Amino acid sequence: MTIETTKDAELRARATKVVPGGMYGHMNGANLPPAYPQYFARGEGPRVWDVDGNEYIDLMCSYGPIVLGHRHASVEAAVAAQRAEGDCFTGPSARLVELAELLVDVLPAADWAMFCKNGTDATTLCLTIARAATGRRTVLAATGSYHGAAPWCTPNPAGTTPEDRANLRYFEYNDLASAEQAAREAGDDLAAIIVTPFRHDAGHDQELVDPAFALGLRDICDRTAAALVLDDVRCGFRLDIGGSWEPIGVRPDLAAWSKAIANGYALAAVTGTDALREAATHIFTTGSFWFSSVSMAAAIATVTRLREIDGPAVMERAGRRLRHGLATQAASHGLRVNQTGPVQLPFLSFGDDPEREKANTWTTECVRGGVILHPWHNWFLSTAHTDDDIDAALAVTDAAFGVVRARFGAA
Amino acid sequence: MTIETTKDAELRARATKVVPGGMYGHMNGANLPPAYPQYFARGEGPRVWDVDGNEYIDLMCSYGPIVLGHRHASVEAAVAAQRAEGDCFTGPSARLVELAELLVDVLPAADWAMFCKNGTDATTLCLTIARAATGRRTVLAATGSYHGAAPWCTPNPAGTTPEDRANLRYFEYNDLASAEQAAREAGDDLAAIIVTPFRHDAGHDQELVDPAFALGLRDICDRTAAALVLDDVRCGFRLDIGGSWEPIGVRPDLAAWSKAIANGYALAAVTGTDALREAATHIFTTGSFWFSSVSMAAAIATVTRLREIDGPAVMERAGRRLRHGLATQAASHGLRVNQTGPVQLPFLSFGDDPEREKANTWTTECVRGGVILHPWHNWFLSTAHTDDDIDAALAVTDAAFGVVRARFGAA
Numbered sequence: 098m099t100i101e102t103t104k105d106a107e108l109r110a111r112a113t114k115v116v117p118g119g120m121y122g123h124m125n126g127a128n129l130p131p132a133y134p135q136y137f138a139r140g141e142g143p144r145v146w147d148v149d150g151n152e153y154i155d156l157m158c159s160y161g162p163i164v165l166g167h168r169h170a171s172v173e174a175a176v177a178a179q180r181a182e183g184d185c186f187t188g189p190s191a192r193l194v195e196l197a198e199l200l201v202d203v204l205p206a207a208d209w210a211m212f213c214k215n216g217t218d219a220t221t222l223c224l225t226i227a228r229a230a231t232g233r234r235t236v237l238a239a240t241g242s243y244h245g246a247a248p249w250c251t252p253n254p255a256g257t258t259p260e261d262r263a264n265l266r267y268f269e270y271n272d273l274a275s276a277e278q279a280a281r282e283a284g285d286d287l288a289a290i291i292v293t294p295f296r297h298d299a300g301h302d303q304e305l306v307d308p309a310f311a312l313g314l315r316d317i318c319d320r321t322a323a324a325l326v327l328d329d330v331r332c333g334f335r336l337d338i339g340g341s342w343e344p345i346g347v348r349p350d351l352a353a354w355s356k357a358i359a360n361g362y363a364l365a366a367v368t369g370t371d372a373l374r375e376a377a378t379h380i381f382t383t384g385s386f387w388f389s390s391v392s393m394a395a396a397i398a399t400v401t402r403l404r405e406i407d408g409p410a411v412m413e414r415a416g417r418r419l420r421h422g423l424a425t426q427a428a429s430h431g432l433r434v435n436q437t438g439p440v441q442l443p444f445l446s447f448g449d450d451p452e453r454e455k456a457n458t459w460t461t462e463c464v465r466g467g468v469i470l471h472p473w474h475n476w477f478l479s480t481a482h483t484d485d486d487i488d489a490a491l492a493v494t495d496a497a498f499g500v501v502r503a504r505f506g507a508a
Numbered sequence: 509m510t511i512e513t514t515k516d517a518e519l520r521a522r523a524t525k526v527v528p529g530g531m532y533g534h535m536n537g538a539n540l541p542p543a544y545p546q547y548f549a550r551g552e553g554p555r556v557w558d559v560d561g562n563e564y565i566d567l568m569c570s571y572g573p574i575v576l577g578h579r580h581a582s583v584e585a586a587v588a589a590q591r592a593e594g595d596c597f598t599g600p601s602a603r604l605v606e607l608a609e610l611l612v613d614v615l616p617a618a619d620w621a622m623f624c625k626n627g628t629d630a631t632t633l634c635l636t637i638a639r640a641a642t643g644r645r646t647v648l649a650a651t652g653s654y655h656g657a658a659p660w661c662t663p664n665p666a667g668t669t670p671e672d673r674a675n676l677r678y679f680e681y682n683d684l685a686s687a688e689q690a691a692r693e694a695g696d697d698l699a700a701i702i703v704t705p706f707r708h709d710a711g712h713d714q715e716l717v718d719p720a721f722a723l724g725l726r727d728i729c730d731r732t733a734a735a736l737v738l739d740d741v742r743c744g745f746r747l748d749i750g751g752s753w754e755p756i757g758v759r760p761d762l763a764a765w766s767k768a769i770a771n772g773y774a775l776a777a778v779t780g781t782d783a784l785r786e787a788a789t790h791i792f793t794t795g796s797f798w799f800s801s802v803s804m805a806a807a808i809a810t811v812t813r814l815r816e817i818d819g820p821a822v823m824e825r826a827g828r829r830l831r832h833g834l835a836t837q838a839a840s841h842g843l844r845v846n847q848t849g850p851v852q853l854p855f856l857s858f859g860d861d862p863e864r865e866k867a868n869t870w871t872t873e874c875v876r877g878g879v880i881l882h883p884w885h886n887w888f889l890s891t892a893h894t895d896d897d898i899d900a901a902l903a904v905t906d907a908a909f910g911v912v913r914a915r916f917g918a919a
Binding site for chain 1: 515519522523525526527528529531532533534535537545546547548549550551552556559566568569570571572573574578579584587591593594595596597598599600601602604605608609611612619620621622624625626627628629632635636637638639640641645657658659660662663664666667668669671672674675741766767772773774776780785786787788789790791792793794795796797798799800803880
């Protein structure tokens with residue numbers, strides 16, 4: 098199948114002149130097989146269109162933010178109403194209080210909320226609050242976990258300094274002994290442990306959390322009076338409306354939120370417990386747009402809707418259908434695949450594929466067939482993905498498995 | 509004059525339960541005299557309304573973002589058109605390329621642009637690029653200059669660590685000898701000098717840049733192959749459409765932009781020269797909403813409009829009228845005042861006012877009279893402020909000076 102790419106190519110050529118490397122960050126199409134579109138023009142529900150008019154079933158959801166589907170009616174209505182009043186004033190609007198109240202109501206671990214713009218703002222703020230509360234410096238994080246793109250956490254350290262990470266120590270995800278060891282090494286300087294709800298490092302198969310590991314981290318923090326920080330930026334509101342570790346009964350002291358919180362509108366949040374409230378009061382952090390109302394109105398509409406319809410369950414249903422379909426297809430083609438992580442954040446890799454040639458071939462064929470997913474980063478579902486959408490995607494993935502089988506053989 | 513504050517008080521009471529300290533950051537009303545509203549409901553042109561319906565002439569412009577007036581027609585039209593297509597996709601839209609091209613066209617020092625969300629993102633990114641380019645660590649900054657609220661630069665270090673600032677050295681603004689000394693101390697490790705276009709530290713009178721100082725910083729960077737970073741987050745697009753140091757002929761290697769770039773929509777940018785392009789390509793930074801299209805559409809409309817009407821000149825005219833009026837009024841009341849900084853970012857302090865009692869009294873009376881300005885942070889004008897708006901504000905400020913004179917006497 099050939100797809101039109103004229104406008105995309107033209108924009109890429111123009112961008113090489115005015116954007117370093119043509120594009121930057123996680124949306125840099127140069128990191129993906131050539132068939133991927135770089136530029137998009139429109140989104141509606143579970144579908145997106147690139148600048149050349151090609152239509153796709155969107156299994157990336159903008160790398161997470163789109164959780165109710167593109168341009169969801171209830172969110173857009175809330176946004177339109179807020180825009181008619183204004184967005185960015187010399188102070189917040191009532192939306193800030195309403196949203197903080199909603200989060201405190203929805204999230205069992207939250208006694209308060211603060212708002213910012215980036216997931217990185219939220220994770221950084223959690224560490225700052227934990228350090229202010231404890232008077233300590235050391236933070237433990239899992240090797241390879243993505244907690245944002247600030248100098249202390251960006252996965253590519255170019256342009257950062259050793260001092261940016263001087264107060265971090267690392268453990269292995271799901272290896273409690275390694276976390277205990279890192280905590281011992283931190284001694285009486287342990288301010289916080291920051292951890293993702295499951296292991297979702299890009300470029301690797303995903304790994305669900307071992308509940309004993311989560312409980313063990315909680316125990317370390319309880320013993321040392323350090324703060325347990327759950328980085329729910331990527332998973333938040335997809336796995337459990339009350340927080341991603343609610344199902345295993347482990348509550349963080351601080352949690353970082355962003356991505357899905359406002360169905361694509363720029364917002365992030367930190368929530369915390371009463372024990373951290375005083376510290377959160379005495380740090381100074383702010384941003385020019387952190388008090389703006391439109392994204393808060395969008396968040397109120399998004400979280401309210403997700404709660405009403407049990408959004409995580411809706412996505413789980415779609416995710417199970419997709420996972421089952423992919424497993425059946427791969428088996429029928431004699432291909433060994435690994436599907437890992439929670440079904441709401443799907444990921445598939447191929448056996449015996451060290452250079453990702455199979456993954457690149459398969460995802461290229463999916464894109465050409467009209468399904469956007471990713472060869473080395475987890476995907477995301479939304480509540481807009483119906484059974485029909487999943488089935489339409491599966492028709493494309495089946496043909497793509499056929500190409501992989503033809504090119505690389507079985508297994 | 510008494511103003512209704514019922515709803516504001518109710519929201520403040522609710523916020524104390526769900527927001528640490530009731531509010532955080534630069535929009536925390538607890539840092540202002542009690543008459544100030546904390547919560548706003550609506551904005552239109554040069555005016556805002558608080559949640560109790562009180563109307564104000566807005567001389568703060570949301571601490572800078574509102575540069576064409578609230579809800580400017582051309583910006584809102586561009587935003588509505590973009591919203592109909594979508595905002596946040598699995599990649600940028602054509603708006604990103606169009607906006608980068610526009611900035612490269614408008615800003616003589618810019619060969620490329622990257623986009624982010626916070627002014628702090630932009631200043632931090634400038635340092636990262638400079639360090640990647642030079643392979644050095646040390647950055648020079650002026651004592652007390654505000655470059656954002658990340659751990660390396662927040663004015664209140666609670667919750668930060670000494671290591672966050674281990675690679676910074678400080679000089680005094682407009683004191684070239686102190687900058688030369690700091691550069692000597694950095695030796696062969698000088699990566700960058702970051703500096704604001706003029707001295708606009710909160711809590712102090714403003715101070716215009718000495719052109720010889722700016723030229724001297726440029727010379728240090730040229731001699732040492734360090735990057736000169738102009739932090740134009742607060743002033744950008746108000747003083748000169750080509751960059752705030754264009755009038756004095758000093759061009760930075762990297763510049764940070766935010767606030768006014770999109771008339772209130774959440775956006776920040778880094779621009780740089782060809783010499784830094786390669787380094788900017790090889791760092792990794794990103795954000796969930798850094799590629800979103802609505803704020804970029806807003807920025808295109810904002811910058812285009814500011815260029816069409818020579819926005820800085822429009823604001824300069826309003827600023828001169830305001831400054832002249834305030835000076836005349838203060839003199840007629842026998843009050844000594846200091847008006848400092850560029851007229852587009854006005855600021856007024858009182859003589860012999862170490863506890864800011866006069867400033868607090870005067871700004872309180874201004875707020876009660878329907879004018880929002882600030883006792884210890886610079887104000888901001890927009891192109892929406894007409895002569896009539898300035899004259900209406902001056903009627904209020906005159907009465908407020910009368911109260912100061914009656915309470916504190918002359919001088």
